[in-house]
Amino acid sequence: MKDKSITIIGSGINAFFFIKNLVDNNIKINLIDFTFSKKNNNKKFDNQSSPKIQIENFDENIDKFKELNCLIYNNFNTQSGLAIGGLSNVWGGTIYKFTSDELKKNNLHDLNLYSYIKYITDENLKIIEPEKKPFFENLFNNNSYTVNYNERLVSNFEVPFNVKEKFRELINKKKINFIDGFVDRINKNEKKYDLLIKDKNGKKFIFSDKNLVLAAGSISTARLLMNLLNKNTAKLLSTPLYREVFFSTNRHKNNNLSAIFSITNNNFKDIASHIFPLNGLNNKFFLNYLKLKGNFLNPFINFIKPNFYGVYHYLSSDYSNITIEQKNENILITGNKTENIKQIFKRNSLNRYKFFKIPFTSKELLQGNDNHIGGSFPLKNYFNKLNELNNFKNLHVIDGTYLNYIPPLGYTLITILNAIRIAKNISL
Ligand SMILES: Cc1cc2nc3c(=O)[nH]c(=O)nc-3n(C[C@H](O)[C@H](O)[C@H](O)COP(=O)(O)OP(=O)(O)OC[C@H]3O[C@@H](n4cnc5c(N)ncnc54)[C@H](O)[C@@H]3O)c2cc1C
Numbered sequence: 001m002k003d004k005s006i007t008i009i010g011s012g013i014n015a016f017f018f019i020k021n022l023v024d025n026n027i028k029i030n031l032i033d034f035t036f037s038k039k040n041n042n043k044k045f046d047n048q049s050s051p052k053i054q055i056e057n058f059d060e061n062i063d064k065f066k067e068l069n070c071l072i073y074n075n076f077n078t079q080s081g082l083a084i085g086g087l088s089n090v091w092g093g094t095i096y097k098f099t100s101d102e103l104k105k106n107n108l109h110d111l112n113l114y115s116y117i118k119y120i121t122d123e124n125l126k127i128i129e130p131e132k133k134p135f136f137e138n139l140f141n142n143n144s145y146t147v148n149y150n151e152r153l154v155s156n157f158e159v160p161f162n163v164k165e166k167f168r169e170l171i172n173k174k175k176i177n178f179i180d181g182f183v184d185r186i187n188k189n190e191k192k193y194d195l196l197i198k199d200k201n202g203k204k205f206i207f208s209d210k211n212l213v214l215a216a217g218s219i220s221t222a223r224l225l226m227n228l229l230n231k232n233t234a235k236l237l238s239t240p241l242y243r244e245v246f247f248s249t250n251r252h253k254n255n256n257l258s259a260i261f262s263i264t265n266n267n268f269k270d271i272a273s274h275i276f277p278l279n280g281l282n283n284k285f286f287l288n289y290l291k292l293k294g295n296f297l298n299p300f301i302n303f304i305k306p307n308f309y310g311v312y313h314y315l316s317s318d319y320s321n322i323t324i325e326q327k328n329e330n331i332l333i334t335g336n337k338t339e340n341i342k343q344i345f346k347r348n349s350l351n352r353y354k355f356f357k358i359p360f361t362s363k364e365l366l367q368g369n370d371n372h373i374g375g376s377f378p379l380k381n382y383f384n385k386l387n388e389l390n391n392f393k394n395l396h397v398i399d400g401t402y403l404n405y406i407p408p409l410g411y412t413l414i415t416i417l418n419a420i421r422i423a424k425n426i427s428l
Contacts, residue, residue, distance in 0.1 A: 002028040004428045007195070007209040009033075009183045009224075010216035011167050012088035013412065014398045014419045018213065020166075021119055021423035023175045030209065031167065032197065034068070034082050034182040058090075068182045068198065069223055069331060076322060076335040078368040080219050082182075086163075087217060087371060092258035093160035095127065095151045096409035101269075105405035106414070107380045113417040116424070120153065120416065127151050128158060133260055135250045136275065139355055140263055148262045160258070179207060183216070186228050188392060211428050214397045215419070221401040222324055222376035223331050228392070232326045237317035237375030237406050238367045240338060242345035244311045245278075245361035249354055251306035255280035260309075262409060263350065270316040271348050272408035278308040308358075313345050314370055317406035322367050324376060335367035372410040374400025386422055398422060 005028035008015050019029055061081040066073070068082070080087055103109040121127055130149040137147050155161040171178045181197035184204070188194075192210045199205065214221045222234055252260070259274035283301045287293065321336040342364050349357070377383075379402045382390055387402055389395045398419040400411055 002026055004028065004211075005030060005209055006211040006213060006426075006428060007032065007193075007207070008213040008215055009195070010086070010214070010220070010399070011164065012086045012215060012217055012399065013091065013163050014088075014415050015213070015215035016088070016163050016166055017120065017416045018215065018398055018419040018423045019170065019176060020122075021420050022426075023170065027428060029176040030179060030207070031171075031176050032179045032181060032183055032195070032207070033086075034064075034198075034200075035180055065220075068184075069220055070329050071219070072327075072330050072332045073368075074332060074334040075366060076333045076368045077366040078219065078373060079371055080217055080373070088163040091160065091163075091412065093153045094258050095153055095413055096262070096407075097148075097150070098407055098409070098411075098414050102405065102407040103414070106403050108414065108418065111385075111418070111421060113414065113421065116417045116420040119420045119424075124156055125153060125161060126156065127153055130261065131254070133250075136248075136261065136355075140350070144266055146264045146266055148264060150259065150262055152258065159256075181205070183220075183224065186212070186224055186395075188228070188395075193395065211394045212396070214395070214401070215399050218374040218376065218400040219333070221397060221399050225377050225389075225397070225401065226324070226326055226331075234324045234376040236320075236322040236324050236333065236373060237403065238320040238322060239314040239317055239370045239372045239406050239408055239410065240319050240341055240367055241315075241365045241370040242313040242342070243361070243363050243365060244313070244349060245358045246309045246311055246350075247307050247356045247358055248309060249307070252277040252279050252309070253306055257281070264408075265348060268348065270318060270408060271313060271344070273311055273313045273348070273350060276310040276312065277306075278310055279306045281305065309355075311350055313348060314372070314408040314410070315341065315344065316408045317372075317375060317403075319344070320367055320406075322373075333368075338367075372400070372406050372412075374403045374406060374411065377401050378404040380404065386425060387418070394428075396422060396426065 007030040009032050011031055011033040065080055065082045100109055129151060132149060140147050170176045181199045183195050184198050185196040186193055192208045193212045195207045197205055197207055214224060226234055257280045259276050261275055263273045265271050283298050286301050319338055319341055321338050323334050325332045383402055387396045387398060400415055403411055
């Protein structure tokens with residue numbers, strides 16, 4: 001029998017790499033997440049959603065996430081969801097590398113995070129080089145821009161891997177003990193943490209452990225910490241987003257929806273742009289966007305789709321302004337107005353020869369829609385070097401909640417590598 005145990009809340013990508021580097025250490029690993037199924041599946045296509053959100057029940061999943069967390073959004077939106085729809089389930093596997101400057105802003109610069117990258121891959125997961133696109137490279141080949149081809153973390157079949165499948169394998173091999181439920185509250189006792197959990201039928205039960213890891217995604221974790229620390233307000237960081245659609249004479253035939261490359265501005269490091277091919281999109285997405293119905297348009301859409309590209313420009317979190325407030329039982333998340341952001345985006349638009357912007361498609365999206373949210377409880381104010389919460393022994397946070405700054409290219413690689421570092425160094 002294993003005499004040590006640890007309980008992880010949330011089965012996203014950060015939890016996965018944490019657990020992957022902890023199993024087989026003679027520690028009992030408990031994992032809590034909420035799975036649910038709903039028969040009635042009226043798929044809505046929200047034009048503000050990422051084109052990758054084409055999985056079943058996605059919208060219902062987000063609704064359930066909001067309901068259980070008692071969230072009210074005001075001028076804010078996100079794709080955070082639960083279990084089958086957690087952000088990790090739809091991530092594209094693109095590895096956005098970070099700079100030492102970006103780590104410094106997060107107080108993570110002396111931890112040698114890149115040395116942990118070797119623990120990401122295994123016999124089923126590999127990092128691949130992206131396909132190069134000289135056509136576009138030549139368009140942006142000047143002193144102002146740098147074109148970055150991002151590596152991708154994929155399964156052996158060279159497609160993004162499903163994090164939930166990975167957990168299922170660990171559960172089937174009895175490497176982890178899965179508890180199906182939603183953690184509503186954490187209470188600290190003298191020697192352990194009591195978790196108040198809601199099951200699918202709304203019934204509540206308590207589960208306790210001495211060692212606890214919060215990996216429930218930045219919104220859920222912020223709510224749990226606000227309750228635990230008795231804090232009524234917190235800030236939330238995002239990477240504000242501006243979307244444009246372009247037509248190019250270059251036809252992209254591959255169906256993969258991941259970014260082909262990213263562009264950084266050499267003179268203004270707070271912005272980055274991703275170029276996404278739209279060829280892999282379901283035709284319904286185009287029809288809904290144009291508010292049209294009818295299969296007779298499919299041959300035309302199939303012909304024209306390879307010429308369309310979505311460009312997403314992201315600003316660093318220094319340009320975001322979101323507040324979280326506890327209002328009775330509810331959590332109100334408000335996206336506050338940020339000045340002149342639209343002008344910054346417009347100035348940095350990629351309007352180039354052979355790359356034509358489609359009129360009326362440019363849009364500043366609501367804060368939160370960028371998928372890179374976090375920063376409610378920054379490392380330097382709340383945690384020690386192993387992300388253990390001050391005055392809360394054996395409680396660690398490994399999702400984006402502890403960041404102080406989010407680079408325009410996103411933070412997932414930072415938190416994954418840090419989760420691995422914590423797993424390798426934690427003492428139970
Ligand atoms: C469409 C899309 C594409 C993306 N592509 C990329 C990419 O290519 N590269 C990249 O670097 N990043 C990408 N991202 C961002 C990346 O997915 C996120 O940064 C990452 O998934 C965050 O992981 P996480 O483990 O912190 O949280 P999540 O993935 O959100 O997981 C949290 C888990 O916790 C569970 N949970 C929540 N609350 C509770 C609770 N109270 N009790 C129990 N369980 C709970 C949820 O069900 C969920 O399973 C993408 C995001 C989206 C939406």
